[in-house]
Amino acid sequence: VVLYDLAIDGGPGSSPPRPWAFAGLNKRVEVNADCHLIGDLLSQAVAEGARLTKFDWDLDGDGIFETQDAPQVVTNFNTTGVIPVTLRVTDSNSQADTHTIQVTVVQPTAPAPRIAARLGRITQNGVNLIEKINWSAGG
Numbered sequence: 001v002v003l004y005d006l007a008i009d010g011g012p013g014s015s016p017p018r019p020w021a022f023a024g025l026n027k028r029v030e031v032n033a034d035c036h037l038i039g040d041l042l043s044q045a046v047a048e049g050a051r052l053t054k055f056d057w058d059l060d061g062d063g064i065f066e067t068q069d070a071p072q073v074v075t076n077f078n079t080t081g082v083i084p085v086t087l088r089v090t091d092s093n094s095q096a097d098t099h100t101i102q103v104t105v106v107q108p109t110a111p112a113p114r115i116a117a118r119l120g121r122i123t124q125n126g127v128n129l130i131e132k133i134n135w136s137a138g139g
Ligand SMILES: [Ca+2]
Pocket: 057, 058, 059, 060, 061, 062, 063, 064, 065, 066
């Protein structure tokens, strides 16, 4: 017979379980476009009877949570790159958790008029071969 001692965390005197932060999925946005961050959709308090009381965001990866008490944020980024964005949630037991996603900021896709201008220069014997260009988007 082998006897084991098991220590179960969560007894009297131990900290209540921390909440669970969920900042969403990694995102891809264009420079200066609205980036919607939703922190209260799937984040949750775990401890019995606890609720989430605070949502803070670090929007540039510098460790400083510049947006406080905001479950949902609309922001934008003015340079390209991969930006770590961290959500910190705090529950009514003052326990906190963080979750970081990566926001990839890209240049906007080439606007249609620029492409049209290039195509419009296709000529043969001085005659413009392209008479008309129709664009549709999003359909
Ligand atoms: Ca920051």
